Amino acid sequence: MTGVSASRRHLxxxxxxxxxxxxxxxAPSSPSATPAELPPLAVTGRQGNALRLIALNRAAAALGLVPGLGLADARAMYPELATADEDPAADRALLEAVADDMERWTPLVALDPPDGLLLDISGCAHLFGGEAAMAGAIRRRLRAAGLEARLALAATVxxxxxxxxxxxxxxxxxxREEALLRPLPVAALRLERDQVIRLAEAGLETVADLLDRPRAPLAARHGASLLLRLDQALGRIDEPISPRLPVPDHMTERRLAEPISLEAHVLDAIGQLGDSLGRGLEAAGRGATRIEASLFRVDGVLRRICVGSSRPLRQGAEMRRLFADRLIAASDEWEAGFGFDLIRLAAVETALLRPLQPGLDGTAAVAADIAFAGLVDHLAARLGPGRIRRLGGRDTHVPEGAMVLPALGTAAAPTLSPPDQDSAVPVRPYRLLDxxxxxxxxxxxxxxxxxxxRWRGAWHLVTRSEGPERIAPEWWRALGGDMPPTRDxxxxxxxxxxxxxxFRAGLYGRETERPDWHLHGFFL
Known part of the structure; x- marks a missing residue:
């Protein structure tokens, strides 16, 4: 059993x-209207064969209505009650949008559906004046966005x-987890509804009732999941959150005293952040091959812009150039609104950055390699990485499968070295038929x-020949099917x-009595 570190903090x-x-x-409403002044509103959904209340605003709850009440009963009591159909997809989209905005506080944000979020704020609360100040700032931001929220901080999720x-x-x-949890109902432990009902029937209504009973009978009667949830809440078993997005190893950000909205200003900030990011990458001996800029708008909207590079980068000027090309190609992604007050730059993917060896002409060869890589990156940013392809080798001896054209940014296997031979003729032709x-x-x-x-109706006399080069079939690809013939x-x-x-398909006397012949390629 693994305990929870005292330094771990979850919001x-x-x-x-x-x-x-x-x-x-x-909905249009008076800007000065408080939640209590808004008209009663209920969200309805079908449960079984009846329409029931799913969610209520504060005004509807003040009337005594409760979720689960039939719509007909609610209308009988309050005929003027405004209703709307439930829309789980829209609720989920709003929850995702709120999660995006919460990344301004910490990158470790997880969804707690259907109506909650979990933030791991370990080690970052001091940047915002402490935990209480941070929670207060988040509450005010959500309230300004028109969202009612309840927040709690503890060492365990x-x-x-x-x-x-x-x-x-x-x-x-x-x-203090046990002292705070004891008076709470057992439903607070994130148990299944059936478990809560069975516990209530057994007279176990609060967490204190569970803590005061022997563990073994509880597990035998109500399942091991009950003790698991109890131990997780008390910190006896660790329960890390699962962030929506992986957290990059190299990341830097800048909070702006005044929002910026001009594209040139944003690109300048990205260039400066790129230099800071490059210093961290240099210390690790790596360079960025995929870089993501997260632009946080004042109104809570998050814009993510990602660029890729064909070679590892550390210079902010090079990163700025890639983002400039990307913004030109995707102008629809640029919507500054009232401006950005936080910009974060992260190296999503990195690679080892080895120094290039200059040729006999000094730095000319190195400069040529850098210039070509810059051209590829420029085209990929303008046209999209999926449109730029490169030849790559694949680990197979079957000629038609030995080369692939992967899109830029995908891993291609190293090109295989051809077998040695005495002839000056290339082992493999430069042109293969489809x-x-x-x-x-x-x-x-x-x-x-x-x-x-005879090929395409014409007879050809062979004056010289060399071979055979035997290529056996890949038996592991033919499991459960017919084995393709050996080729000479x-x-x-x-x-x-x-x-x-x-090539001749099939070994004479072993695989076939009459091998088939095929033309596969041309030598230049």
Whole structure:
């Protein structure tokens, strides 16, 4: 059993009226109206064969209405009650948007659906004046966005979740979890509804009732998941959150005293952040190959812009140039609104950055490599990385599968070295047919090279030949199916001067009694 570190701090944010807040945010109303002054509103949904209340705003709750009440009963009591159909997708989208905005406080943000968020603020609360000041700032920001929220801080995810929904909005010091959880209902432990009902039938209604009972009978009657949730909330078992996005190892950010909205100003900030990011990458011996800029707008909207590089980067000027190209190509992503007050730059993907060896002409060769990489990056930023491709090798001896054209930014296997030979003729032709074309061939012996062959209706006399180069089938790709035949490749030159690549499919006497011949490529 692993305990929780006392330095771990989790903030639980509960949005109890997420559905009604979403509707009220979109509806025109008086700017000075408080939540209590808004008209009663209920969100309805079908449960079984009846329409029931799913969510209520503060005014509707003040009337005595409760979730689960039938819509007909609610209308009988309050005919003027305004209603709206539930929309889980819209609620989820709003929750995602709020999570984006919460990344201005910490990159470790996780969804706690259907109406909550979890933030790991370990080690970062002091940047905002302490935990209480940080929680107060988040609460004010959510209130300004028209969202009612309850917040609680604790050393464990389970305790913070329970306090936000069923207890007091507190900043719980490490070690006080049990004292704060004891008076709360067992539903605060994130149990299944059936478990809560069974516990109530057994007379176990609060967390204190569980703590005062022996563990073994509880697990035997109500399942091991009950003790798991209890231990997680008390910090006996660690429960890390699962962030929505992976947290990069190299990241830097700048908070601006005044929002900026001009593209040039944003690019200048990205260039300066790029130099700061590069210093951290240099210390690690790496460079950035994929860089993401997160632009936080004053109104809570987050814009993410990602660029890729064909070579590892450390210079802010080079990163700025890539983002400038990206913004020109994707002007629809640029919407500054009232301006950005926080810009974060992260190296999402990195690679080892080895120094380039200058050639005999000094730095000319290095400069040429850098210039070519810059051209590739410029085209990828303007046209999109999926449109820029490069040849890459694949670990296979089958000729038609040995080369691939992966998009920029995807890993390609190293090109395989061709087998040694005495002839000056290349082992593999420079041009392959899309599919090998069948030919009729005559040979002096069944397993020998061809002497004559007919291709596309014309006969060709072979004057020189070299081979065979035998390529066996990849047996692991043929599991459960027919094994493809072995190929014997010959490099031939015809009387007319054509230099071709032919193969015989099937070993004579072992795989077939009459091998088939095919033309596969041309030598230049």
């Amino acid at each position: 639980s944010i509960w949005l109890p009226r997420l559905a009604t807040d979403r509707i009220e945010r979109a 389970g305790c913070a979740h329970a306090l936000a929904r069923h207890g007091r909005e507190v900043t719980a010091a490490a070690g 599919r090998p074309e069948p030919v009729e061939a005559l040979a002096e012996v069944p397993d020998g090279p061809p002497r004559r062959f 490749y010959f490099r031939v030159e015809t009387e007319a001067g054509l230099r071709l690549w032919l």
